[in-house]
Amino acid sequence: MNVSASASTDVSSTTTVTTTCRLCLVRCGMKVDTVNGNVVRITGDQSHPLSKGFLCVKGMASLDYTLSPKRVIYPQKRVGERGSGKWQRVSWDKALDDIALRLNDIVGKHGAPAVAVQALPPKEYFAYDIFCEAIGGATFFKQDSHQCFTPQFMADVLTYGNLITYPGFMEVDDAEVIMLWGVNLSETNGCKNQRVRDAQKKGARTIVVDPRPTRSAQEAELWLRVRPGTDAALALGLINVMLERGWYDRKFVEEWTVGFTALAERAALYPPERVAAITWVPAEDIRKAAEMFGTAGTSALYTFIGATMGGNSIAAIRLLGFLPALLGKIDQPGSNRFLLPTGLRMPGYYGARKDAGRDEDAHQRLSADKFPLLAGPEAITSPYPHPRQVIDAMLTGKPHAVRALWTSCNPLVSVAATYTELAAL
Template identity: 30%
Template sequence: MMTKVAKMICPMCSIGCGLDVFVEDGRVVKAEGMPEHPINQICPKGASLHKLVHHSDRILKPMRKVNGSFKEIGWREAMDVMRDNLATLRATSGPDGLMVVIGDAVGLRETRHIPAWFCKLYGTANMSSTGSFCHYANKLAMNYTIGNYLWGNFRGAKCVVAWGKNYPASVPITAASIKRIVKGGGNLIVVDPRKTELAKIATFHLQLLPGTDAALALAMLNVIIGEKLFEHDFVEKYTTGFPALAAHVVQFTPEWASEITRVPADQIRQAARLYGNSRPAAIGFAATPEHNVNGIQLVRALCSLVAITGNLDVPGGSTYLDHAHLQHPRFPHEIDLSKRIGHAEYPLFSETKDEAQIVLFNQVMEQESPAIKTVICQATNPMGTQPNTNRLRKALARVDTLIVMDVFWSETAKMADLVLPAATIAERVELCDHGYAGSVPLMCLSNRAIDPVGEAWPDWKLWFELAKELGHGEQMPWNDIEECIDFQLAPLGLSVQQLKEKPGGIWYAKRAEKRYQEGPLNTPSGKVELYSQRFADHGYSPLPTYLDPVATLENGEQVIRDYPLVGATGARVLAYLHSQYRQIDNLRHLTPEPVVEIGIATAGAYGVSNGELVRVESPQGAVVMKAQVSGDVMEGFVQVSYGWEGEANGNILTSDTHRDPISGYPSLRWFPCRVRKLSEPGPAIRTGG
């Protein structure tokens, strides 16, 4: 039996490890780390690729709902349905009646632009993605503060701050690096309401109440500025607004922050001094800071900490992401931004992401005559990942036509009118820029290992074919993805063939540092903006500040009397990525079921025992999960598992109206809740409409 090896980039988390994928008789049989690739220490997800590709539950044919039941159809009929629907929609209601929603899994990296190209050609302003509640609030805050996205570059760091990011569960390769730093005498500060694996080896574990991170960051600025631990030369040459920031943070003492965060004032002061006196020092964070009403201002505060201590864009500090500037098609007309959902409410998000803010979708669909008529979801499961699932279910039910393209049947797919089979990464070619997630200017090609299983199509093919059907073939003229990738790569002087010859990737730029010395930053002033005039012009606080989550909640005081615990969802586990991969048996063995993590005293107050099924309730609804009682969880707080469906869907508890005032991001990491034993009387569990 002949074995073929395909060189691929793993898509099963954002890191993109190099894979050698072994194929026998047209089937993927295993995956191992690719020796030629600099990132090749694969995790259990990557090692399970073969089980994903050949899983018996995959969607393998187009399916159309007829009289409430799905029936198999061919791709020709599916394309006819979509073409007629979109042509009629554009002619009657206008192109903005189409909303396209894509997920993180659409393409590995650079082919994620293709759905956006289609939307611009079709004319809709309502293209959206999981960027409406992940990653791009960080980018917004960073763009207006330091000019680009920052990434914790821990190599050589003397002090690492893991702010709300549980690296062993999300990025094991980085967790190993942090452990080596600690073993070598470096310091580690962990900011997390749970005593995580890294918290147990940290110099300081700042165990704070979720939603209060901004208060902690402001107190650290108070100490570092007040004790003159900042880099005076850097501040003078490369920042604007420092005097205003210095005067502003005087009020935010560690004692003030301690009352809010529950972290002892002395611990805040010592941690601030440790970070302020360490050169270089790196702060690592991802989605957690975004998911509360202080998200943007918290990230601005963190960027300010990085900048004033001179840890900006230096090895061992927080460095800018390197990414390639690829070619995009020219579009014949501008889209109408006044028709974009969220553009008026969140203009800086619309400008930064160039997308609709999908968190407003529910309220749009509750209007008497909703503007959105057709929704296409590709590689995303809104019913599992977007806030306030009960309200979203009702909103999706009001859509005239719902089309879902995915690998497996999700809760969203089951609601659809048309379901399309999607190819996995092993069945398609993808372009991967490691600058996108790893701050490494390395371009790779992920090669196809096998032909698509069943009648699955790669994601890009849907948009190429729809463009041709609707008369946009001239702007999207490619017949296959390799032609398109060659077009994208032209500015770099690279080609698909060159990348095939170098499976470990091609370095398209030198690793840069201290780019602020080379010329103006990409901010209005060209410098680090500790005070943002652009924010002031839009009516936002120009300096990082703190909002009390309770005060920003409608009837907040009454709500927290009824729901006295603070809940959060979204914590990562190694086995899964968001709502993906629960079909894979060995990954399911690692994390077999959803749980609510609860402290010992809190569980005792509610009469809850470890392993007992409990009901967690919020103003939005209720879920049932097993209690995992632990001394590692902060009292008064519960961590609800994320990404599960049915009555264990954590987003049944979250609100879509309690949002960051600048980005529109939902407060997924802070919501009022309570816990009941299942034997106690309580409201019915609302998992339906």
């Protein structure tokens, strides 16, 4: 589709296309107006069930991105030394032939796993998945294996068998208390923040757990300014108070959970005063948060980046998942609801169905021995290696060589250890 910054005066040729923004995973609804095939205006889609017409500044600037003179829309081949910034435009045929020749040479000498593919949604990872299968099992990896979404997905699957703490809601109108743990919806997820605001207008109270005075924290009824990296201790403190005061569903716990006795014994070691010393959150605020969450008619807890970036993120998020479980209202209105898999091919995420991922030999995959739940045959997600082990294979050639990287990301800023990554590339 052609794009133009100015509209034609021929109104009769105006067409409106309903679509979604692709700049993040939320996919807010968009209305794209075109005149004679040229895009002239982008607005929010009022009929979208989640965004309801909202677009953030990135979405509203979509047309500017498209028209930017800095946008690369043709193949560019490096003609100078690496880092010199010297590029030459080449045809698509020439670029594809050159890439295919080089990749075939690498696969012929070292095998398909010597080709690494790095991608992360909202990029079109389907194309990469098909490519991996086409060449017989390339080394597909994402940079979020130890942070971002994958630890949260793994934690929820270990606890519930499915995703439940991720803010995947369409509305939260029935929630009386909403706990936002390490998610700043006001500034990072505007359309879902609008749904929280809708709930607040109906009387919902919010608890925000965040070390920073974010806008979400400023708008909350209770702000728990947790010390970075101590989320697990804070969760144990809340569980301690809820169990001690009897703010949990005993019948649900007896019939539908396992390991409750061990959890209670562990939580007993974390009274509010001890947790306050660890987390820097006042003991009285811990008690108040537990009371708000534990005694409301309906409570929901949502978390994401803030809790997934720590060194013990999976353990911490499992503890967060125990909080709504104790109330016994899972998958009910106003409480945490299951975010069901789509059944689509989603490399790096859903791997429960045998036909939903790639068929490569999981035993031979990088990281399968060290991180079996991430990369092995019994991986919780669709299996893929830890990014650092891919980088190590580039540097050492062990346990097998990695001689090419196809990426839609910027690995120098998306993978840890920038200088090591630079040396590998």
